[in-house]
Amino acid sequence: MKKTYKRLMAGMLVSAIAITSLAGCSSSNKEETTKAPAAGEAGKTQAAKEEEKETTAAENQEPVTLTWLVGETSSEVDDNAEVVKMIEERFHIDMKAWQVDAKNFQENLNVRFAGGEMPDVLVVNNLSLLPTYVDGGIVGELPIEVIREKAPNYAKVADEYDDGTLWSTMIYNGKNYGVTNPMDAVPMAMFWRKDWLDKLGLEVPKTLDEYEEVLTAFVEQDPDGNGKKDTAGMAERAFNAVFGAYGLRCVTGGKPGFKVEEMQLGEDNVPFFPYIHPDAKLALAKLHDWYEKGIIDKEFITGENHGGYTWLSHSFMNGRIGLTCAQPYHYLNTDRDLTDEKTWGVCMRELKGLDPDAEIVIGPAPVGPDGKSGTEGWNLTGRLTCLTTQAASDPRKVDAFLAMLDAYYADMEYAKLANYGLEGIHFEQTPDGPVRLMEGVELRREGVLQCDFGSTVTFAKNVTPEKTEFGHKVTGNGYYRFNIPPVQEFSDVIATLDTLTEQAYFDMITGTKPLDYFDTFVEEFKKAGGEAAEKAVQEAYAAKVAAIGN
Amino acid sequence: MKKEKQPAAVRRKRKRSAEDWIVDILAYGIVLLLVVSILLPFMQVITISMSPASVVNKTGFHLIPTEFDFSGYRQIATDDNFWHSYLVTVLRAAAGTASGVLVTLLTAYPLAKTNLPYRKGIMMFVVFTMYFSGGMIPKYLLIKNLHLTNNFLVYILPCLITGFALIITRNFFMSLPPALEESAKIDGATNIQVLLKVYLPLSTPVMATISLWYCVHHWNAWMDNMLYVTKNSLYVLQYVIQTILANGQTADMEMMSDVIVHTETMKMAALVLSLIPIVCTYPFLQKYFVKGMMVGSVKG
Amino acid sequence: MKTEKKKGAAAPSRKSHRGFLGNLVYYKEYYLMLIPGLLFFLVFCYGPMYGLAIAFQDYYPLKGIGGSAWVGFKHFKKLFSDPFFVSVLKNTLIISFYKILVCFPAPILLCLALNEIRHLRFKKLAQSVSYLPHFISWVVVSGIIIEFLSPSRGPINILLQELGLEPIFFVAEPRYFRGVLVISDLWKSIGWGSIVYLAAVTGVDPTLYEAAEMDGAGRVKKILHVTLPALVPIITVMFIMESGKVLNDSFEQVYNFLTPSTYQVGDVISTFVYRMGIQKMQYSFTTAVDLFKNIVSFILVMATNYMARKTNDYALW
Structure with a gap:
């Protein structure tokens, strides 16, 4: 044994020498890279800044580089693409985009940051990331006065649609970091198999009870006429409408489960966890009852979607269920003429490809016993777009960014270019508004959707008025996403709460656990930090509202 | 082994015992079961890669293509970067495998010598790296x-x-028997000569194995491309495929954009296209697994 | 390797005579050969090793290790104090245990079976086919398997119903979930895993088979007394390595099969950590989790190696 130890020691010694020698050289590297941000926004960025200043002094006509990172799956832009050139000329910039793989997005982003690289414009998906970005020296300050001054058209719209918190959303430690956009969010729509309804002589249901009748008929009366009792009513995507009938926001997400990390803003303007609300027990009771009756497909556990595009519902397409939930545009851009292929959305095309006889109709969300109804919707204040410290410290970049933001609100032709691209190449103008062309184009690489601000209220009203009008016509009340103010108490426990809730909910729906377990679950949820998290979020939100009120 | 087995088989033909039957049934049974269980799902992959969406989205199994639609292949193969990245990947796999095998042999040989001092310490030094790493960020900085x-x-x-x-x-x-080295040393061979003349000819199976490992690693790697390479001319195949598949595929509701949906067809086409060369390499390496190499060496 | 102990006994005395430098000079050819390989490990593996410090910091990428605050064992405490940590650790260990039990011996069995096949074409084809699943990602594999096990459409359940039995939702039933993980892993890894054993089998001296035949050994006896013993060293080595993977669950696999219905039996460390990362940049936390897993792995490998040495003389070092 002794000799083994000796050898071991020798080996360790070698590695120790190696480590120290390398640590030596790597720490010098480290110093180089870390010194920079350690000295605030000075250091490396300063050096870069000075360099840039020199060049700007020398060649004032050189366009300023502006690097964007909008989505999780951006691709680099082709400098020769027409859209890129048009945008570059207009704002006198050299537009670049970062390509970061969606799968390990955060990890890859960190690596780039650590290497001292950053884009200029960064879209933050989740407000809870803002403190980390600010504290980490990545996101830089963008004072509201500057925004108001340089992007007056944007400011006007923002003021108009301000729900009282729009301007305070991006404030952290008393400073403003970036811009938010007033979005036109269309809630989810309920899609029925019209051919099934017609065959059974049923009307589109309106209340929760009527829903149950129709869905039961789907189970019992062989709507597809194949002589087998192999159909169900719905699966997990329609859950949110059942919760909506009890006044609650519920998000099931792409993969079957419940998104507990999304809270709901109550009518009294106080945020809360919908999943522990007493009324959630009623919704669960309904879902469990429907599960027992076969209305809910037993295979909802593995999900309606079996791969491919997330919003496809394979269960719906294959005639296993007769009701699903999606954005209106996923299936239809308009209800003008359903036989016209041009009005079909992605999911509709796939449905028709599979079953040419399938017909759909959009119905209202179910009305619950207390007259409540609604479906899930995305943020009304969204597309949280920040400037990094590198861009915030360069006035030319700030100006270019704000000019692009303002143009998106002021010039609808530009907005259309940034979002839809060029007519005939990237989209086709139809009586129902612009429709993207799918074949043979690489939108992102050609500069489309690389520097847009999404479906803002102005964009929705002016560029896609038909689509917007139709979307709101076929949907009702929306339970919109709430921007949770970042608090430590919340992010520390959210994974635990998520696991706890998803497990309990699935067990109660399938009957593995009795409904009375709900009370135990609520207790556990609160004890696991849910109560403290809820309280902390409520306080932080109240503080935000109060701050802007002054 | 091939040589040796043939006469044995001939001999057995005269009288096959119950034991022979049982062993055969078991061996063939196990292998056949595995082959079928793999081929069937694989046929699904191939079928999907050349079928229209209507077939792909249908639940159940699609083992034989009924309708053909090569749009998946077309979309990928017409991408400008695709064929160039194919070339880069072939070069990478060739260079990476060759250098990897060479350095592995050079390092493994001394470490196989039981009388080499500090050998165990060095082994620890190596094994440690298999379990601990500094992570992506320090590596990137390095x-x-x-x-x-x-x-x-x-x-x-x-x-x-x-x-x-x-x-x-x-x-x-x-x-390997130490006697081989000893006799070579007596003939005046140096260590390098022993490695090249004695060990290498005997090591074809293990070289084939590690070549396959390195080759497959290089063929499939794309994270390093994403992190360290921004020049288009150096993109590797898997990375180009990743970007084609990722381009415009977003489930984000906020994006509100009916961007391109890359169907399963395209994914499977990408998979099949990237698999073909690597599947083709195996039969070439395979002969080194089958040949009995001890025979010759013992004689010599 | 068998001779290691005997030779090893002579080595240290020689070594002590020569001293460190003396050894380097005496074995210079060997050490020269080692240089490229060891340099690689030194630069590319030990070079970035200082990054382990991130586990003890609240790390901000832009600030670097020098600029980030030290927080001691905060992230480890967070992991260990999580109410789900015990169950997640338990699931990880149980699934790994099953996998070692089933998926570790399977490639050896396949290797032995392939070795008994005398139709050379079939043998080659079978080998080529067997390693195909290694190249298909878990997303695709899980899709196929979920369809295959579907209670309404899957062939297995259709068969069960024909037999008058109730269909079973294998993927969603906690009772069967771990089985699904193990079998799917077996299917995906068996062929690729057998390559290393096939290489070892070719090293068997054919005269040994002849000698065994002379002694009147049947095929079973030849497998047990010639082929298998020849594989023991490589099996030992593979087992030692495998023992280090006990905590390294396969995220891609579990994530694609896991649903809330099976959290209680299938939620493993990596899937749970993934859920923790939804909200925040968790660079330090994930580094801490990895470090914890790797320390355990390393200890296990050392222990298994030690036991292997004690029992059968074959070991990694």
Whole structure:
């Protein structure tokens, strides 16, 4: 044994020498890279800044580089693409985009940051990331006065649609970091198999009870006429409408489960966890009852979607269920003429490809016993777009960014270019508004959707008025996403709460656990930090509202 | 082994015992079961890669293509970067495998010598790296400081050899009879000569194994491309495929944009296209697994 | 390797005579050969090793290790104090245990079976086919398997119903979930895993088979007394390595099969950590989790190696 130890020691010694020698050289590297941000926004960025200043002094006509990172799956832009050139000329910039793989997005982003690289414009998906970005020296300050001054058209719209918190959303430690956009969010729509309804002589249901009748008929009366009792009513995507009938926001997400990390803003303007609300027990009771009756497909556990595009519902397409939930545009851009292929959305095309006889109709969300109804919707204040410290410290970049933001609100032709691209190449103008062309184009690489601000209220009203009008016509009340103010108490426990809730909910729906377990679950949820998290979020939100009120 | 087995089989033909039958049934049964269980799902992959969406989205199995639609292949193969990246990947796999095998052999050989001092310490030094790593960020900084970014060598050097392949090779060397080396040394061979003339000819199976490992690693790697390379001309195949598949595919509701939906068809086409060469390499390596090599060496 | 102990006994005395430098000079050819390989490990593996410090910091990428605050064992405490940590650790260990039990011996069995096949074409084809699943990602594999096991459409359940039994939702039933993980892993890894054993089998001296035949050994006896013993060293080595993977669950696999219905039996460390990362940049936390897993792995490998040495003389080092 002794000799083994000796050898071991020798080996360790070698590695120790190696480590120290390398640590030596790597720490010098480290110093180089870390010194920079350690000295605030000075250091490396300063050096870069000075360099840039020199060049700007020398060649004032050189366009300023502006690097964007909008989505999780951006691709680099082709400098020769027409859209890129048009945008570059207009704002006198050299537009670049970062390509970061969606799968390990955060990890890859960190690596780039650590290497001292950053884009200029960064879209933050989740407000809870803002403190980390600010504290980490990545996101830089963008004072509201500057925004108001340089992007007056944007400011006007923002003021108009301000729900009282729009301007305070991006404030952290008393400073403003970036811009938010007033979005036109269309809630989810309920899609029925019209051919099934017609065959059974049923009307589109309106209340929760009527829903149950129709869905039961789907189970019992062989709507597809194949002589087998192999159909169900719905699966997990329609859950949110059942919760909506009890006044609650519920998000099931792409993969079957419940998104507990999304809270709901109550009518009294106080945020809360919908999943522990007493009324959630009623919704669960309904879902469990429907599960027992076969209305809910037993295979909802593995999900309606079996791969491919997330919003496809394979269960719906294959005639296993007769009701699903999606954005209106996923299936239809308009209800003008359903036989016209041009009005079909992605999911509709796939449905028709599979079953040419399938017909759909959009119905209202179910009305619950207390007259409540609604479906899930995305943020009304969204597309949280920040400037990094590198861009915030360069006035030319700030100006270019704000000019692009303002143009998106002021010039609808530009907005259309940034979002839809060029007519005939990237989209086709139809009586129902612009429709993207799918074949043979690489939108992102050609500069489309690389520097847009999404479906803002102005964009929705002016560029896609038909689509917007139709979307709101076929949907009702929306339970919109709430921007949770970042608090430590919340992010520390959210994974635990998520696991706890998803497990309990699935067990109660399938009957593995009795409904009375709900009370135990609520207790556990609160004890696991849910109560403290809820309280902390409520306080932080109240503080935000109060701050802007002054 | 092939040579040896043939007469044995001939002899057995005269009288096959119950034992022979049982062993055959078991062996063929196990292998046949596995082959079928693999081929069936694989046919689904191939079928989907050449079928229209209506077939792909239908639940159930699609083992034989009924309708053909090669749009998946077309979309991928018409991408400008695709064929160039194919070439880069072939070069990378060839260079990476060759250098990897060479360095592995050089390192494994001395470590197989039981009388080499500090051998165990060095082994610990290697094994330690199999379990501990500094993570992505320090590695990125290192590669940046070595000026390896946007350099073809970044595909080769940082993943030159693996501890696992090294250990397997070393173990193979250790299993060779020491008498071979001793007799060569008596004939006046140097250590290098022993490695080249005695060990190498005997090591074809293990070399084939580690070649396959390195080759497959290089063929499938794309994270290093994403992190360290921004020059289009150096993109590797898997990365180009990843970007084609990822382009415009977002489930984000806020994006509100009916961007391109890359169907399963396209994914499977990408999979099949990237698999063909690697599947074709195997039969070439395979002969080294089958040939009995001890026979010749013992004679010599 | 068998001779290791005997030779090893002579080595240290020689070594002590020569001293460190003396050894380097005496074995210079060997050490020269080692240089490229060891340099690689030194630069590319030990070079970035200082990054382990991130586990003890609240790390901000832009600030670097020098600029980030030290927080001691905060992230480890967070992991260990999580109410789900025990169950997640338990699931990880149980699934790994099953996998070692089933998926570790399977490639050896396949290797032995392939070795008994005398139709050379079939043998080659079978080998080529067997390693195909290694190249298909878990997303695709899980899709196929979920369809295959579907209670309404899957062939297995259609068969069960024909037999008058109730269909079973294998993927969603906690009772069967771990089985699904193990079998799917077996299917995906068996062929690729057998390559290393096939290489070892070719090293068997054919005269040994002849000698065994002379002694009147049947095929079973030849397998047990010639082929298998020849595989023991490589099996030992593979087992030692495998023992280090006990905590390294396969995220891609579990994530694609896991649903809330099976959290209680299938939620493993990596899937749970993934859920923790939804909200925040968790660079330090994930580094801490990895470090914890790797320390355990390393200890296990050392222990298994030690036991292997004690019992059968074959070991990694």
